[in-house]
Amino acid sequence: MKDRFGRDIKSLRISVNCECNLRCFYCHKEGHKSSERYLTPEDFEKIVKTAMKFGIEKVKISGGEPLLREDIVEIVRRIKNLGIKDLSLTTNGTLLKDLAYELKEAGLDRINISLFSLNKERFGKFIGGNLDDVIEGIRIATKLFYPVKINYVVTTVNIDEFNEMLKFCKEVKAILQVIELIPTTEPLKKFYYSINTLEEKIKERANKVFVRKFQNRKKYFLDGLEVEFVKPMDNTEFCANCSRIRVTHDGHLKPCLLRDDNLIDIYNALKKNEDLEKYFLECIYRREPYFRKK
Numbered sequence: 001m002k003d004r005f006g007r008d009i010k011s012l013r014i015s016v017n018c019e020c021n022l023r024c025f026y027c028h029k030e031g032h033k034s035s036e037r038y039l040t041p042e043d044f045e046k047i048v049k050t051a052m053k054f055g056i057e058k059v060k061i062s063g064g065e066p067l068l069r070e071d072i073v074e075i076v077r078r079i080k081n082l083g084i085k086d087l088s089l090t091t092n093g094t095l096l097k098d099l100a101y102e103l104k105e106a107g108l109d110r111i112n113i114s115l116f117s118l119n120k121e122r123f124g125k126f127i128g129g130n131l132d133d134v135i136e137g138i139r140i141a142t143k144l145f146y147p148v149k150i151n152y153v154v155t156t157v158n159i160d161e162f163n164e165m166l167k168f169c170k171e172v173k174a175i176l177q178v179i180e181l182i183p184t185t186e187p188l189k190k191f192y193y194s195i196n197t198l199e200e201k202i203k204e205r206a207n208k209v210f211v212r213k214f215q216n217r218k219k220y221f222l223d224g225l226e227v228e229f230v231k232p233m234d235n236t237e238f239c240a241n242c243s244r245i246r247v248t249h250d251g252h253l254k255p256c257l258l259r260d261d262n263l264i265d266i267y268n269a270l271k272k273n274e275d276l277e278k279y280f281l282e283c284i285y286r287r288e289p290y291f292r293k294k
């Protein structure tokens with residue numbers, strides 16, 4: 001299935017909650033406000049079942065912090081049992097050491113773990129929580145899942161850790177995902193740091209480059225290390241190759257991360273066990289590339 005701009009619909013990103021046990025100063029909260037309403041594992045199952053009819057093959061679970069949901073293992077199991085080929089989850093890693101085995105057993109294919117800093121003090125100051133828990137979670141995850149990606153959102157605060165991040169990822173055998181900051185508020189703009197210079201450095205050292213169809217992301221292969229660049233800002237090629245629709249924890253279909261004015265409320269439809277196809281069609285119709293050539 002394609003949208004009005006000829007973009008394939010291949011992936012569904014599910015935000016299962018809005019709570020978090022950390023307080024990253026840059027958090028975009030997946031572009032959605034918190035609300036008291038929550039979908040159940042059965043609701044997510046119904047949504048994914050419908051999504052599959054439209055050709056969706058990949059599901060990403062996110063949040064808030066998804067591992068705070070007590071039923072997260074059940075959510076994973078229900079989605080995987082529908083036959084989704086690529087089921088992944090993005091987490092801050094703090095609770096991973098206690099949940100990694102169960103998630104694996106429930107059918108999770110791969111995992112992305114956010115890591116802002118390798119410096120304990122800096123981590124505490126800008127992110128909150130205990131860095132040691134995250135590192136332990138990463139080490140366990142790399143033994144169970146492939147690939148594990150480390151999400152490094154680059155800002156003026158942590159740009160000096162780029163080389164250490166490369167070294168760490170090589171050591172634990174994870175992919176480093178270098179992410180451009182999306183400054184969603186005015187005060188965040190002063191923390192913005194362009195990642196183009198980092199990409200140039202990696203390009204010079206790379207043996208091979210691969211361009212992912214998804215959001216036109218470039219992946220570089222170095223000796224014993226893969227580095228992927230995520231450059232969402234003012235990037236018309238990124239949005240032109242966006243194949244994702246989103247579901248919020250409170251039951252909305254969301255056509256774009258950066259817009260909150262075109263959501264489709266499916267909560268009542270779910271509770272009444274209505275067919276969801278027409279809501280998906282409307283969501284696909286409402287999709288527009290956020291950054292596009294004028």
Ligand SMILES: Nc1nc2c(ncn2[C@@H]2O[C@H](COP(=O)(O)OP(=O)(O)OP(=O)(O)O)[C@@H](O)[C@H]2O)c(=O)[nH]1
Pocket residue numbers: 060062088090112149151153179230232242244257
């Ligand atoms: N602009 C924009 N940014 C996104 C979108 N999806 C994810 N991102 C950003 O991409 C970064 C990485 O997100 P992840 O949750 O790790 O997953 P992913 O990279 O999207 O997916 P995989 O690489 O397939 O695991 C985060 O900083 C997200 O904010 C999107 O649809 N639009």
Ligand SMILES: C[S@@+](CC[C@H](N)C(=O)[O-])C[C@H]1O[C@@H](n2cnc3c(N)ncnc32)[C@H](O)[C@@H]1O
Pocket residue numbers: 020026027028029030062063064065066090091092093112113114151153179180181182183184
């Ligand atoms: C909103 S978090 C939710 C999942 C989980 N709590 C975590 O932090 O991994 C999803 C991803 O978005 C990234 N992210 C959050 N705010 C961002 C921003 N302003 N710009 C770019 N990426 C951001 C996080 O680093 C994380 O990798």
Ligand code: SF4
Pocket residue numbers: 020021022023024027028029063064065092114
């Ligand atoms: S851990 Fe994730 S959800 Fe929590 S504040 Fe950080 S980026 Fe946001």
Ligand code: SF4
Pocket residue numbers: 215232238239242244255256257258288289290291
């Ligand atoms: S169109 Fe929206 S959701 Fe898709 S990549 Fe662009 S900003 Fe992200």
